[in-house]
Amino acid sequence: MSRDWVRLGHAIEAARDAKGMTQVALAAAAGVSESTVQNLEAGKERQRQPPSVKKVEAALHWAPGSADAVLAGGEPTPAELEAGRAPHGDGTAGLPLRIVQELSDGPLLDTTVLPLSGDSRMVIVVKGTPDASPDQIRRDLIAWAKAQAVLQNLDHGDGHSDTAN
Incomplete structure (x- = not known):
């Protein structure tokens, strides 16, 4: 099965833009370098999925496996949000979603x-x-x-x- 890295790059960029994040902000949230985000968004072809993809996936609040779905031609799935609170691991754990949104704008x-x-x-x-x-x-x-x-x-x-x- 072919993997569409350009499609994944576009999906990452679109999700980042929708959240009002810069590449620098996404890199910081994911714990990766800015050049990693740039390379992913550029859709550079890869033989294997780098570990950074899972980190970016989490920082975008995508459910685990969303990047694989996009690579296969599907769409990312938003992460399950418990009781209207932000997912853990992004520095906003436990904050109400309206506060997370305000902090990102x-x-x-x-x-x-x-x-x-x-x-x-x-x-x-x-x-x-x-x-x-x-x-x-x-x-x-x-x-x-x-x-x-x-x-x-x-x-x-x-x-x-x-x-x-």
């Missing part, structure tokens, strides 16, 4: 951790609009600075926060 602008009562804390991730102009990013950061000032003035235990850019 747009540039990261800032993060902060605000203490609540006891050992509880609130984690805030500020994302910008995908393809935002520098002016829009500046406006977003100004809006975030105002919101952050309000949040830090609320009664959150000892009132301290840890901000990282």
Whole structure:
């Protein structure tokens, strides 16, 4: 049976694009090099399936065996998602899917951790609009600075926060 590596390359690229991921982001999520992702997307013919294919398959949230299905002319199968939470192994394990989607869209602008009562804390991730102009990013950061000032003035235990850019 013939394997269609070009078809697999197109499927990987389409899935990556649909998730708003760059090749660098997919490589990081899969634990492979950017050149590995580039080679897979280029559809380079291979005699054997490299181990990196399974890693990319998992990073794209495809069910095990999806790459084999695509190579044989089929379609990838989305991984089973338990209770509406992200699959394990991609750095978002256990997060609700709507949060995973929000984290994947747009540039990261800032993060902060605000203490609540006891050992509880609130984690805030500020994302910008995908393809935002520098002016829009500046406006977003100004809006975030105002919101952050309000949040830090609320009664959150000892009132301290840890901000990282």
